[in-house]
Structure formats: structure tokens, C-alpha cells
Amino acid sequence: MQSSWRHLARETFRWQARIRPICAGRNTLFLRHSLRQASWVTNTKTTVLIPPFLTTKPLGRHLSWTAKLSKPLPESTPIPALTQQTTLEEWDESLEEYEDQDGPEPTKAQVAGAAAEAVRIAVSNGDLSEALLVLNSIYVANTRGQQLIKDYQRLILDKPVGLKELVEPLPIPFQPGTPIRLVAHSFLHGLLRYGYQAEAARVAEQFMRYGVRMHWKTLDAIFTEITKPLPPADRVDVTRLNQQLSSSNVLKWEIPRERTKHAGGTHALRLLAFARKSRQRRTRLMFKTLIALCIINGEIILASLIFGTMMRDWNAQVVELAPAKPKQVKKHPIHDRYDRVTAFPSESRMEEILGFIERALKVDDQWTEKYRASSLQALANLAVLLDRRLIPFEGVSPLIRLLTLAEALPGTVHVPDNTGKVSQVRASQYFQEVLDRLSYNLPWREYPRRATLYPPYKRNKGLTPALSLSSYNHLLRRAFLQRHSKEMGSKIFYHMTKNRFPVLRPSKETLDIYRQASIVLDDEKLWMVAARKGKRQEDAEGKLNTPERYAELMVNEKRRTDLIRKINFLVNIGRPDLVAEHLHSLIGRFAYAKTEEEEVLDQDWNVFLGPRFFVALLSALLRNGHTGNMRRVWRMAKDAEAQSWSSRNSMAWSLPIAAYSIMIDMYAKEVRKGQKAQYIGGKLVAPRVLQKPYATGWGAREYMKFILRGMLGFYKGMDLYQEAMAAIEHFPVKDERRRRKGGMFHPDHKLPIPDPAFFNSILDVVSRDPDMIARSGNQAYDESRENLTSAYMAYRQTGMLPKRTRKELLRIGNDMVKYGLPIPPALTPYFVGHGFEFETLESGLKTWQRTCRSQYRLRARINKWAAYKKISVRIGRSWRETLKVPWVIQRHGPLFGQEKYWRPRYRYNPPPLYGRALKSFRAMPQSLGETDIGDQDADAGDQETDTADQETYPDDHEAYPDDQEPCSYDHEAYPDGQETYLSDQETYPVTQETFWRPRDRYR
Incomplete structure (x- = not known):
């Protein structure tokens, strides 16, 4: 026994000298001398060694709990000082003469x-064996015989097998x-400080199991x-x-005991269980750290159950500690806090869970x-708490x-029923019933004080107080x-304004x-109710509840949130x-006539509006097709x-x-509009060629760039x-730099991710x-994997790329x-043969499997092209009459062409019979014969049928040299078996378009 304490005394001296060398002369003998001057007290069952202390208070500068001695040592018995030059052996010899002297009896503290x-040392x-020896002793x-920590092998995994025999038989x-x-708390904090987190969790569990009261800061x-x-x-599924x-x-x-894939989360769950059991x-x-860990790991159901446990504990504490009558509550809120055994379940914990649920339910992607x-199940758990009136706060609007x-x-x-039995129900029906009730x-x-141990009102029919204004609005x-x-x-409005x-x-x-x-219900009385409750009484006189009237309210609106709400509606x-009609009043700097002072004010107004407003405005303009206004609004944003x-x-x-x-x-x-043509009177009509090749005006002459609309969009x-x-790479750096400097941020600020x-x-x-036609329906997983496998095997056998890929598509694939x-x-x-491993591409197939979002895919290739011949078209399962399609003869280039290339532009509005057929073929100097496209367009009805938004897939053309001359063709149906080629000098003002082609004509 003396050897263990002697070792601790030496280590104490070294630790004190390492931290404060100047105090080494004062802080030397606090353990060693106490053992030398030990007095023995004999009880009926055990003999206890009481180590006396000295008056020098060696830990006074480090420990605040060191008490003053009631009886100082005599001045005639000076204690030998131990300095940095004194060795431990010399110090041991100098202490021998003081072993027989009587010292003051120390207190238990x-x-x-x-x-x-x-x-701690x-x-x-x-x-850890020495620390456990002192703690168990x-x-x-x-407790007279019972040990605090028994299973040493489980506690200290890096210690030898004989540790139990070393520390168990002979306690101090x-x-x-x-x-x-x-x-106990010194031991726990020492474990945490020196990297024994798992051991600290297991020791804290043992402490609570044997009734040792834990301080809440230590558990935190x-x-x-x-x-x-x-x-x-390192995260698992x-x-x-x-x-x-x-x-x-x-x-x-x-x-x-163990319901999480995170090792630390398992220890935290067990600690929380023992804390609840031992009160x-x-x-x-x-709760915050545990719920946040579950959300990060994707264990959203476990997070909702922990939040429900937190709420049930709080409600049980309120019922237990609340007086019989509410009028007897006279405590101050500060004193009320010390009576709590569990924490108040605030709105922040629920909002963290709801944020994860909203991202999972709102976004359709593979993650x-x-x-x-x-x-959906976690949301149902929270709905059960709301339905049973167990949520003790009013902010349930999220x-x-x-x-x-x-x-x-x-x-x-x-969900559980009234008898406590869990049954499976439809989610939509249950959520609707909960909100209706x-x-x-x-x-x-409502409660007089929030987050207080106040008894619930019986009229509320539960522990949920009266709802907030935002909850009523929802x-x-x-x-x-x-x-x-x-x-x-x-009924909701009457309860909010009269009964609450x-x-x-x-x-x-x-x-x-x-x-x-x-507007939605077409009821003028509802508009009049809003006018009576509002500030402007004249709104209720002589006007109709039309969307135009509602849009006029945006003109003088100065609140950002109200503007966004009106635009979205x-x-x-x-x-x-x-929205486009009132664009000049919504955003600054949109009108052309502006003074310098007005432009400054408009720019400040645009900064005040923030990013959410511009997103809502751009979305409205996109729905309306205002391309030019969108580009202007984008530059202003x-x-x-x-x-x-x-x-x-x-x-x-x-x-x-x-x-x-x-x-x-x-x-x-x-891009989708780039290759559209118009089918009028049996002709494929092209727009007229502009008479002026350049624009004239105040500025200098600038020749027109003959580029198609689809390529410009690309x-x-x-x-x-x-x-x-x-922006994705640049703004996080600016954001971090600004936060370090204490800069302010907009409430709607969000980094682009x-x-x-x-x-x-x-x-x-x-x-x-360009060589693809539209396909309806999703590709099956087996079909996608078969296409990838065949392309990969062809590349390994021949060394040739199975697909000719745009470099832009490869760059986007790398970014993904x-x-x-x-x-x-x-x-x-x-992507086969472009530096992508087969395992990477195959894992993408598995991830996209069973996703509800329509998958983006390239179209099925057609290896034959149409010329000025008859084409038998099959739509679905039936053959229809032939259609003679005179297409412009073009030279076939690469799959996606060069970086810059020109395309002829056609516009057509085909009848439903030939809507897919006309845009599915290309002109080539060979006949096509009969082409079956029924497999590709069998489900064409599932796709969009609107002509304005119908998808077209542009043909591919290679860039032509600058010395090529323009020519003109008559886009007209020819008789059967007749082929007519017009000369380069013939022009048709109404049905012609200038484009580039090779000098030699096809015969």
C-alpha cells in the first residue's frame, strides 16, 4: 500500500513542478508526508488509514475546494522542503525523522x-489502474465491502489480463x-481530457448504476x-x-441499449437510459447532441422517438410537481429552473427534425x-404528439x-390507436384527420410563462397551450x-379573434x-372581411375579387416577405x-429613364429584396416565357x-x-426550340431572310451573327x-472571411450548393x-446495365469508343x-473510355434504381436516315399512310459536331398523326424504306403534348468552311418517284432560308 501512495506522491511532485516550477518548494509533501504521519482508526470490520495534511495548502493555486486546516503544525517542527535540486531518495530519508511526530487530523473533504x-495525476x-484503486477504495x-467498478477488463481494454488481481484484493x-x-468527477474529466471517451461513458454508466450523483455539466x-x-x-447505411x-x-x-450504428451514440443512449432510471x-x-447525431447519421425515426421521450419526461415532471390549483404557483422563473429534472423540449429540437424530414420528402433524388x-414515419410520430396534445409549446407552425x-x-x-395498439394506416389520411381534429x-x-412547471388547463384538453399566430395562419x-x-x-378565424x-x-x-x-373560392365576402379587418376601408367598395386586383397590391408593397408571398400565389x-406586367414597380433600375440618385436608391432596394425575391421573380418569368426580361433581372440580381x-x-x-x-x-x-419547324398547308415553311445583314442606328455597324436559337441557348x-x-467555389471563402470579421448577413442568405x-x-x-428520338417511360435497371456492359465490353475488345461524347457532357459528369x-x-x-471506372458507372445505376424522379437519358439512336423518298411511319401498333418528307440534304458530321456549327431552322405545327415522325429523321443520300418507330413511341401519350413546350431534338451538323456559298431549296412535297433540284439562283421570298452547304450539289 505504501508503494502505491509513494508513487502517487512522486508523480504529484513532478506534475506540480512541470506546471509551476516556482512553487515547487511549497507543493512537495502533500501526499508523501500525509502517509508518513498517518493515524489509524480501528472499526469493527476494517482498519482505515487517515492521512493527515499540512498547513502549506499545496493545491491552493490549482484546486478551489482545498479547506483550511483547523490546527496548524508547531513551528518547532519545520518540514524539509523539496526543491528541484533535491532528489526523491534524499527527500524520503529526510522524512524518516518526522514519522513519529503527531500532526493535525485532516477532514474528510x-x-x-x-x-x-x-x-487526476x-x-x-x-x-488507470492506480486511479481505479483510489476510487474503489x-x-x-x-459501502463496507462492495466495489464501485468491478469489470476492469471491460472498462480498460488496453490493459493486461492480470489487472483485476492487481487492484482488486487490497483496497486503500x-x-x-x-x-x-x-x-469520481475528477476521474471522469481526466478520462475525457486524455482521450478515454468510451471509458468515460462506461464509468459514468457504472456510477449512475450504483447511485453516485452525477453533475449535469459532467454529463454534458x-x-x-x-x-x-x-x-x-465512415458512415453506414x-x-x-x-x-x-x-x-x-x-x-x-x-x-x-443499442439502437444506433454510431458507437458514441450507443453509449449516449445507454447513459440517457440510466439517467432517466436513476433520476x-x-x-x-x-438531448441536443444526441438528436443532432441521429439526424447527421440519417436515423430520423430514432431522433423523433428521443424527442418524444424528452417531451413525455417533461410532461410527467409538470404533472408531478405542479400544485393542485394554478393560483398557488408563486415561484420566480429563476427558482423554477433548479427544480427541473429534465430539460424543456424547445421548438429548436423539433425544427431540426422537421428540416431533415422536409428535405427528404420535398426533393426527389437518389440520396x-x-x-x-x-x-414519413418520423413525421407521423410528431403528428401523434400533436394529436394527443403532448407538445408543451405554442410554436407548432412548422x-x-x-x-x-x-x-x-x-x-x-x-400509429398507435386509443388502446395503445400500433396499426398501419395511410399517411395522407392520418395527417388529414389530425389537422381536421x-x-x-x-x-x-396560453400559459402565463413559457417553459415553466405550470399545471395544464383542463379546457385545453391536454398539455398544449393556445397556438401562436403563425400556427393559425397555416x-x-x-x-x-x-x-x-x-x-x-x-371557425378557425373566429376562435383566433373571439374565443382564444x-x-x-x-x-x-x-x-x-x-x-x-x-380569388380561389370566388367569394367577394372574404375580400370584404379582409378589408374590414385591415387599414384600408375603401378596398371593399365597388371592386371585384380578381387576380388583377390582387396583383395591384404589389405596387406599393414594401415588405419583402409579402412581395414573395404574392408572387408565389x-x-x-x-x-x-x-407579375411581368408589374415588373417595373417590383424591381429597381428596370425602367430606362432614371437619374443618378434614383439608380442609387434602386440599387439599395434590390439589395434589400434579397435572394428569395429574385428566385420567386425568375420563376414567375420562366413560367411566362419572358426570356429577355429574365436575362435583365438576372444581371440586376x-x-x-x-x-x-x-x-x-x-x-x-x-x-x-x-x-x-x-x-x-x-x-x-x-435549346428545345432551336430546331422547330411549322407545318402549314403541306409545306415546310422557313422564315424570310432579313434584307439588311446588319443593324443601323446610333451605334457603329455590326454584322449579324448567323447563329441558331438552339445553339445560342446551348x-x-x-x-x-x-x-x-x-460561385460554388468562391462564396464559401468569402462567407468564412466575413464571419471572422463580424460582418452582417441577409436573413435569406444561403450559399450555393x-x-x-x-x-x-x-x-x-x-x-x-441529334440522332435520337424521344422515348417515353423509364428505363429498367436491367436494360441500363445491359447497355453499359455492352459498351464497356466493346471498348475493351476493339479499343474504340462506343459513343462519341460532347466534352461539355464529360465535364458535367466529372463534376457530378x-x-x-x-x-x-x-x-x-x-462515359466509357473517358477515365471513368466501370464500378463508378455501375454504382450510379444502383443508386438511381427505384427513384421516383424521371431519369435523364439520351434518346435511342436511329442508324438510317430519310431522303426524298416515301417513308412508312408506324405510330404505336398500326401502320398509317405514307408521308413524303423533303428534307434538306446535309453532310453527316460527328455525333455532336464541332464546337461551333450551324443548323437550318424549321418551324412546323404538325398534325397529331405525324407529330413525332417529322422530327425523327435526317436527310441522307440513300433511301430509308420502311422504318418502324413503334417501339420508341409506343408510349408517346405519356409525354407532354403541348406544342409550345413539346421537346424536339436538334439534328447534328458539322461546321462548314467559310468559302461555302448559300443556296435555297423549295420545301414542297414532290410527286411520287420525282426528284427535283433547284438551282442556286432561284429564290422564294416567303418560303426560303439562308444556310450553308457544300459547293457540290447532290444528284
Whole structure:
């Protein structure tokens, strides 16, 4: 026994000298001398060694709990000082003469302080056996034989097998009643400080199991250390775990021992379970770190169950500690906090869970597809808590909004009934029933203080207080705009303004909901209700509830959120044209006549509007087809974005990735329009050639660039894609630099992060093969894998590329792989032989399997082309009459052509019979014969039939030399068997178009 304490004393001296060498003379003998001057107290069962202390208070500069001695040592017995020049052997010899002297008897707190310091030193040196010896010895002295920590092999995994025999048989004889809490916490903090996180979690579990009270800060420190998330590469699939938890009852669920794929999360769950069982204090940080870890790992059902447990514990504590009558509550809120055993379940925890659920349910991509069912089940768990009135706060508007959106989603969920039995029901039907019950039976009264142990009101029929104003607004919007129920909406509005205590005044958003309902339900009375409750009484006189009247409200609107709400509503009801009519009043600098002062004010206004406004405005213009206005608004948005970062006092913001996706969608529509022709009177009519080859005016003469609309859209789309990729790399650096300097940010600021919707938009621009025709229906997984395998095997056998691929498509594929997104299945053959491994492409096929988003794919190739011959067309399963199609003879070039190339432009409005046939063939100097396209267009009815938005796939043409001359052709149907070629001098003013072709004509 003496050897162990002597070792600890030496280590104590070395530790003190290493930290504070100047105090080495004072802090030398606090353990060693106490053992030399030990006094023995004999009890009936054990003999305890009581180590006395000295008056020098050696840990006074390091430990605040060192108590003063009640009896100082005599001055006639000086204690030999130990300096840095004194060796330990000399010091041991000098202490021999003081062994027989009587010293002051230390208190139990002093003994615990010395033991805690010894434990801390032992852990810092990695000698956990010595620390466990001191800790177990104190516990043995208090419990008379029982040890605190028994399973040493499980606790210390890196120690030898003989550790149990080393520390278990001979405990140090401490005095009974020595405080163990200080020693235990010193041991836990030492484990955390020196990297023993798992061991600290297991020791804390043992402490709580044997009744040692844990301080809440120590538990917070343990939870923070053991719940650090793993890097994305080390995370595992949690689909099976979510399936196992899907049938759990959120009202009776108990924390299991091991229900997470994260090792630290498993320890945290067990600690939380032992803390609940032993009634230890559970703090908000414990639940916050555990729920955040579950969300990061994708264990969303487990996160919802933990939140439900947190809510049930709080409600049980309220019922237990609340007095019988509410009037007896006279505590101050600060004193109320110390009575809590568990934390208040705030809205922040619920919003974190709802944020993950919304991303999984709202975005259709391959990453969120596997979390869709689990997210729907987690939302159902929260809906159960709302339906049973167990949510103890009024801010449930995010939950109501998400439940409203999820009413249209397919799927099933497991919910408990009134008897406690879990049954499987349709998710949409259950969410609708929950919101209907809430709308017809709203809570009546709010609590006088939030997050307090206040007894619930019986009239509320639960623990949920009266709802907030935003919650009422979401219920009103659902009743009027989604359910189209005037009765439900009027009841909610009457409860908010008449029955609730205290009553709520309708906000501008509430009145705006009534105006929107007046337009959707075609009821002028609802508009008059909004006019009476609002400030402007003249709105109710002599006007109709039309979308034009509603659009006029945007002219003088100064609130950013109200502008965004009005724009989105007009887009949703199918009237984006009204947004374009008032564009000059919505955005600054759009009018041409502006003074310098007005331009400065307009630019400041554009900065104030923020990125969400520009996204909503661009979306409205895209729906209406205003390409020119979209480009102008885009440049203004980029100018406002640059100005917001110019000053430190300005509210900086950046355009989100959705803005870039909308602009690329606009250019994708231009690409689809590039090769359209018009079928009028049996002729393929081309527009007239412009008489003036250049523009005249105030500026200098500039010759026209003869480039087709589709190619211009392609180049502009690629330029915008490069701008987006530059912003993705540039703005995070600026954001971090500005945050370090304490700069301000706009409330709608969001960094541009590439998502699947962004890559789908750019793929719609570059993945259009001129030799392809449209196909309906999704490719099966087996078909996609077969195409990839055949292309890869052909490349390995012949060394030739199976597909000729655009360099832009290869660049986008590299970017998708860089950001962790798989390449769509139908595009994978085009990446064979370009540096992409077969495993990478095949993994993309597996990831895209069973996705609900329509997959982007290239079209099926046709290896034969049409000439001036008869073409027998098969639509579906039946053959129709032949159609003579005179197509312009062009030289066949590469699949996607050169970097710059010209294409003839046709416009046609074909009848339904030949809508797909005319744009599916190319002219070549050989007859096609009978071509069966029934397999490709068998399901053509599933695709869009609108002529304005119908997809066309441009033909491919190689760039022609500059010395080629233009010629003209008559686009007219020829008689059977007759081929007529016009001379270069013949022109037709109405039905001609200038294009480039080789000098030699085809005969």
C-alpha cells in the first residue's frame, strides 16, 4: 500500500513542478508526508488509514475546494522542503525523522481532495489502474465491502489480463464517509481530457448504476465528446435500423441499449437510459447532441422517438410537481429552473427534425429516396404528439405546414390507436384527420410563462397551450386554399379573434390569406372581411375579387416577405403574366429613364429584396416565357449580390443554387426550340431572310451573327454553368472571411450548393443527342446495365469508343462524381473510355434504381436516315399512310459536331398523326424504306403534348468552311418517284432560308 501512495506522491511532485516550477518548494509533501504521519482508526470490520495534511495548502493555486486546516503544525517542527535540486531518495530519508511526530487530523473533504488530485495525476500518466484503486477504495470504505467498478477488463481494454488481481484484493483503507463525488468527477474529466471517451461513458454508466450523483455539466461534457459525428466516408447505411424502429410506439417507447450504428451514440443512449432510471438531471445539451447525431447519421425515426421521450419526461415532471390549483404557483422563473429534472423540449429540437424530414420528402433524388419512408414515419410520430396534445409549446407552425404538404404524399405509417395498439394506416389520411381534429378543437388558453412547471388547463384538453399566430395562419391557409372549406376557415378565424385567451389580432399575412381565398373560392365576402379587418376601408367598395386586383397590391408593397408571398400565389394560380406586367414597380433600375440618385436608391432596394425575391421573380418569368426580361433581372440580381458584399455594414447575401437552375432551365427551353419547324398547308415553311445583314442606328455597324436559337441557348447555358461553378467555389471563402470579421448577413442568405436539380437542369441542355428520338417511360435497371456492359465490353475488345461524347457532357459528369452524385443510367455508355471506372458507372445505376424522379437519358439512336423518298411511319401498333418528307440534304458530321456549327431552322405545327415522325429523321443520300418507330413511341401519350413546350431534338451538323456559298431549296412535297433540284439562283421570298452547304450539289 505504501508503494502505491509513494508513487502517487512522486508523480504529484513532478506534475506540480512541470506546471509551476516556482512553487515547487511549497507543493512537495502533500501526499508523501500525509502517509508518513498517518493515524489509524480501528472499526469493527476494517482498519482505515487517515492521512493527515499540512498547513502549506499545496493545491491552493490549482484546486478551489482545498479547506483550511483547523490546527496548524508547531513551528518547532519545520518540514524539509523539496526543491528541484533535491532528489526523491534524499527527500524520503529526510522524512524518516518526522514519522513519529503527531500532526493535525485532516477532514474528510481534505482527504477527498488529495484523492482527487492523485486520481487526476494517475490518469494524466495513463495509469488507470492506480486511479481505479483510489476510487474503489473510497467506495469500499463507504459501502463496507462492495466495489464501485468491478469489470476492469471491460472498462480498460488496453490493459493486461492480470489487472483485476492487481487492484482488486487490497483496497486503500480510507475513513468511512469520505466524499466520493469529487473523486469520481475528477476521474471522469481526466478520462475525457486524455482521450478515454468510451471509458468515460462506461464509468459514468457504472456510477449512475450504483447511485453516485452525477453533475449535469459532467454529463454534458461526456455527451459532447462521445457524440462527435463520423466523416461521411465512415458512415453506414441505416435503412434496416429505420425499418426496425418504424413500428415503435412513440407514446410508450423506452430507450434501448443499442439502437444506433454510431458507437458514441450507443453509449449516449445507454447513459440517457440510466439517467432517466436513476433520476439524474438531463439537460438540453444532452438531448441536443444526441438528436443532432441521429439526424447527421440519417436515423430520423430514432431522433423523433428521443424527442418524444424528452417531451413525455417533461410532461410527467409538470404533472408531478405542479400544485393542485394554478393560483398557488408563486415561484420566480429563476427558482423554477433548479427544480427541473429534465430539460424543456424547445421548438429548436423539433425544427431540426422537421428540416431533415422536409428535405427528404420535398426533393426527389437518389440520396433522399432511401430516407423517404423513414421520414414519413418520423413525421407521423410528431403528428401523434400533436394529436394527443403532448407538445408543451405554442410554436407548432412548422409541424402544421409540413403535415399540410404531406397530405398529398403516398405511403403508409404506423400509429398507435386509443388502446395503445400500433396499426398501419395511410399517411395522407392520418395527417388529414389530425389537422381536421386540431382545426375544429383548438386549445383555448396560453400559459402565463413559457417553459415553466405550470399545471395544464383542463379546457385545453391536454398539455398544449393556445397556438401562436403563425400556427393559425397555416391552418387558415390549409382550410381555404387546400380544403376549400369556408366553414373550417371561418371557425378557425373566429376562435383566433373571439374565443382564444388572450385574443389575437389578424396580421397582414392573415388578411392576405383571405384575399387569396376570395380569388380561389370566388367569394367577394372574404375580400370584404379582409378589408374590414385591415387599414384600408375603401378596398371593399365597388371592386371585384380578381387576380388583377390582387396583383395591384404589389405596387406599393414594401415588405419583402409579402412581395414573395404574392408572387408565389400568382404563379400557383396560373397567372405569372400579372407579375411581368408589374415588373417595373417590383424591381429597381428596370425602367430606362432614371437619374443618378434614383439608380442609387434602386440599387439599395434590390439589395434589400434579397435572394428569395429574385428566385420567386425568375420563376414567375420562366413560367411566362419572358426570356429577355429574365436575362435583365438576372444581371440586376448579380449586381445587387456584388454590392451587398462591398460594405461591411451591408447585409451580404448570395444567390442560391435554385436561381442558377431556373436560368439554366430557361436556356434549356431555348435549346428545345432551336430546331422547330411549322407545318402549314403541306409545306415546310422557313422564315424570310432579313434584307439588311446588319443593324443601323446610333451605334457603329455590326454584322449579324448567323447563329441558331438552339445553339445560342446551348452556349449561354454553358456560360451560366461555369458561372455557377465559380460561385460554388468562391462564396464559401468569402462567407468564412466575413464571419471572422463580424460582418452582417441577409436573413435569406444561403450559399450555393449543387444539388441534383441543378445537374438535371444542365443535363437537359447538353444531353440532347441529334440522332435520337424521344422515348417515353423509364428505363429498367436491367436494360441500363445491359447497355453499359455492352459498351464497356466493346471498348475493351476493339479499343474504340462506343459513343462519341460532347466534352461539355464529360465535364458535367466529372463534376457530378466530384460532388458525390451518380451519373444517370442512360448517360453511362457515353462515359466509357473517358477515365471513368466501370464500378463508378455501375454504382450510379444502383443508386438511381427505384427513384421516383424521371431519369435523364439520351434518346435511342436511329442508324438510317430519310431522303426524298416515301417513308412508312408506324405510330404505336398500326401502320398509317405514307408521308413524303423533303428534307434538306446535309453532310453527316460527328455525333455532336464541332464546337461551333450551324443548323437550318424549321418551324412546323404538325398534325397529331405525324407529330413525332417529322422530327425523327435526317436527310441522307440513300433511301430509308420502311422504318418502324413503334417501339420508341409506343408510349408517346405519356409525354407532354403541348406544342409550345413539346421537346424536339436538334439534328447534328458539322461546321462548314467559310468559302461555302448559300443556296435555297423549295420545301414542297414532290410527286411520287420525282426528284427535283433547284438551282442556286432561284429564290422564294416567303418560303426560303439562308444556310450553308457544300459547293457540290447532290444528284
